[in-house]
Amino acid sequence: MSASKDPVESTDTTEIADDATETDETDELTRDDIFHVLQCRRRRLVLKYLQEHDTPVKMTDITEKIAAVEHDTTVAALKSQERQRVYIALYQSHLPKLDEEGIIQYQQNRGIVERTERTDAFDRYLDEEPSMRDDDATEPQPADAERDEGAQDTGADDHAWSPLALGGAGFGLALGGAGFGLALAALLGAMVPGSPVPLGVSVAIAAVTAVALVAAGVAGKFRREE
Template structure:
């Protein structure tokens, strides 16, 4: 989603010397990166900026984030959904990203330019992809773990009220063996 033809025309260029500050972008620590990624709106905005090439209107970012946040398409967004996200990005999130040197944000023109710092966030956002086929089968073993946990609770309860005449050591061995079996099955399947 880049600048489209249905919007006011005029080229969007990189910021000139007058648009940017004299401050050198500071090196971001891992804590800084995690702090910036702390909110879902910033994560979504950064993910969008990583997916485009060049400058973009702030409105495009807001629409993308609002659509993702409301689990809908940009065309189906309501005015209030757009506005709620737009205001938060305009007042808080984009100025923060600009201050940290992750983007160049011309607030008065509503234009955002990604900087080289933006690429630092790519590895942290790649985890939000679909699970690999090998990981998809893990859900089956979660059911087995739940079943073993429930069976263990029943055995422990029966033993505690005297309905099961078995020693504590034997009961512990049985429960441990059940969990070990499920763990081995999940690792080698």
């Protein structure tokens, strides 16, 4: 009498293969999934930031850079309201959505964002977005520095020829010119017979006038050399 064997449940290898294929297809993002994510520019900028930075990164850094790009300014020049609007949108909507789809890893309690294997699928679509690197220039460029030096030189010249200096020199020259004219008239008059102005007085006036002219010239030269 032959011994009967218990029936052994056979494994359907075809069914296992089908399940594995279905799982692989589920792990891959479809084109519709990718385009749905890319419809929102803030999501594109998040992915662009992750593309250009070594992760993990701070969510606040992403927020500030996106706000600066949206307002065409620098991170340092951002207003608090501009930061806050972007922060709320990323915190409540975009980052949790990307994390749910497995496109990023978002630790909301720590404010940390990281890339995943799925993030690579979006890199090819981000070329048209602006760079998200921290390239805000705070130091003046060489051309700006040259313009500043030129402005300082101009200011120095303006100080040397200030209105006060020009007015003082002009007044001194005018006074000296008038005195010289009076002295010359007195000198010529003294040479005329019967003139009431003595010759010695005319000579003294001429000498004082000459001293005034020399003093005015020295003062003007001193102002230019300052």
